[in-house]
Amino acid sequence: MDEVNGVVPPYAAGVGVGVGFGGNFRKVSREEDWRFHATEFAKGVAELSVEFGKGCRDVVRQSILRDDSFVVRHFRGPCKAACTKLKFLNEYLPEDRDPMHSWSVVSVVFAVVIAVLIVTSESDTTTQLIQKLHIYPPNATRILLPDGRHLAYHEQGVSFDSARFTLIAPHSFLSSRLAGIPGIKGSLLQEFGVRLITYDLPGFGESDPHPQRNLESSAMDMLYLSYAVHITDKFWVVGYSCGSIHTWAALKYIPDRIAGAFMVAPLVNPYEASMNKVETRRTWDKWTTKRKFMYFLARKFPVALPYFYKRSFLSGNLDRIDKWLSMSLGTRDKGIIEEVKYQEFWKRDLGESVRQGNVKPFVEEAVLQVSNWGFSISDLNVQKKHQGKGVFFWLKSLYKRPQQELTGFLGPIHIWQGMEDRVVPPSMSEYVHRILPGAMVHKLLYEGHFTYFYFCEECHRQMLTTVFGNPQGPLTVEVDLIPPVKDKDDVDEKNEEMEEEVEVSYSDVTFI
Structure with a gap:
C-alpha cells in the first residue's frame, strides 16, 4: 500500500531506490537497519533531553526565580548591579544573538577549557616527578x-x-x-x-x-x-x-x-x-x-x-x-x-x-x-x-645469707x-x-x-x-718498641762478622 501511494518504507531506503509506483527497490542489509535504529534512538534521546531541560528551566523559574523567593530577594540586587557594569560586553555580540543565551554558553565553554588546562598541567607535572629508583652495585662487608x-x-x-x-x-x-x-x-x-x-x-x-x-x-x-x-x-x-x-x-x-x-x-x-x-x-x-x-x-x-x-x-x-x-x-x-x-x-x-x-x-x-x-x-x-619459696630455702637462709642477684x-x-x-x-x-x-x-x-x-x-x-661526657678523643694505641728477636744462628753469624771487621780495622791502624 505504501508503494502505491509513493511512500518508501524505511527498510527500502538506500541509493538507487525508486520513488513512487514502479520504482526499483533493493534489499536493505542488517547493518544499515541497525544504523537506522541507532540514529532514531539518538534523536529520541536528544528530544527528550531538550524537553527535560525545558521542564527544569520552568521549575527553576516558578520556584527559585519568583519575586518572593529567597534567592531573588537576596541576590537580585548584586546580580543586577554586576550585569549593569558588564553590559558593555554585549556590544561585542552579533545583533541577532540573545545576550543571556550567549553569555551562558561562553561561561560554560570557559569553565570547560579551564578544567582541561588544569587536568593537563597536573598530568604533565606528575609525569615529570616520577623517578626510577637506582640501586648501586653491592659493596658491603x-x-x-x-x-x-x-x-x-x-x-x-x-x-x-x-x-x-x-x-x-x-x-x-x-x-x-x-x-x-x-x-x-x-x-x-x-x-x-x-x-x-x-x-x-x-x-x-x-x-x-x-x-x-x-x-x-x-x-x-x-x-x-x-x-x-x-x-x-x-x-x-x-x-x-x-x-x-x-x-x-x-x-x-x-x-x-x-x-x-x-x-x-x-x-x-x-x-x-x-x-x-x-x-x-x-x-x-x-x-x-x-x-x-x-x-x-x-x-x-x-x-x-x-x-x-x-x-x-x-x-x-x-x-x-x-x-x-x-x-x-x-x-x-x-x-x-x-x-x-x-x-x-x-x-x-x-x-x-x-x-x-x-x-x-x-x-x-x-x-x-x-x-x-x-x-x-x-x-x-x-x-x-x-630466691625460691618453701621450708628448704628458709632453713638455708638461717645458716647462709642468700646473695641478692x-x-x-x-x-x-x-x-x-x-x-x-x-x-x-x-x-x-x-x-x-x-x-x-x-x-x-x-x-x-x-x-x-x-x-x-x-x-x-x-x-x-x-x-x-x-x-x-666531654670528648676525650680515641684511646692511645700502645706500640711495642722492642725489636723482634732473630734466630740464634743469624745472631752468632752477625757477631762473627762484626768481630772480623773490628780486627781488620785495628790492624790497619797499627800498621800505619
Missing part, C-alpha cells in the same frame, strides 16, 4: 653467622683498637645499614673516640633473610656481630623510631653485653596491654587513618600487606616517604624532607633497603612492631632475683623525644618513663620526628656529650 647466613655491616669512626666507646645501631623500617645516625661527621666520632657500626636486618640490603625471624634472633644477630668485629668489651646500642624494637630486644636478651642505650623517638607496641587508656588514646589520635589501617592489617591480616608494599616502595618508583609510610608530619619535618641533602640520602638508603626486591622482610618487620614481643618493657626494671638491665637508658613528633607520639615515651623510672627522657619542645636526628651536627654533639 659481610660476616658469616653460625646458621650459615651472611650479615652485612658498615663501620664509621675510629678503629676497634682505639675506640673508647662502641655503638651498634639497627636501622628502622624502609632503611638500611647506610642510615646509622644520618649525617654524623667522622670528625665528631674521632673527637669522642666513638666507633659506630650499623648493619642490615635480615632480608634488607645485603643481609640474607632469616627463615623464622623474631626479636630474640635479632638480639643474637647483634651479639654475633659484636664478636665478629672484635668488640671485646660492652657496647652501646642506638635505636631510632621503629628500629628501637631491636634495641629493646638487645636490652632484654643480651643485657650482659650492653653498656647502655640511647634512643630517639623509640617505638612501643601500640597494642601493649600495660598502656593506660589515656596513653593509648593520645597515641592513636596522632596517626592518620591509613596508618591505623596498616597497623590493623599487620596485626590481623598480614597477608594483605604485600599488595600495598608492591604498589608503593617496591614498585621501583620514587615518592615521598611520608606518603609511603602514611605519616602525618609537622611543619619542621616537612621542611627537612624537602632539603636536597635529605633527598639524596633518602634515595640512596631506600635503594639499598629494597635491593633484594623481596616483600617478606618488610612484612615481618611490620608484624614484629604490633605483635607479641615475648617480653614487656617493664621486664627491664632492675629487681632482685627470686639483680635482674633486668643495669645500664643507663637515654631517650630523646620531640614533642611535635606525629610519627612516634610523645605519649609512647611518657609510657616508657612511667614503667621504667630509671630511664632518662629528654623532651625536645619544638622538634619533630626527623629534625633532631637527621643532619644536625649540634644535636649529635649534644647526644654524645650527654651520654659520654
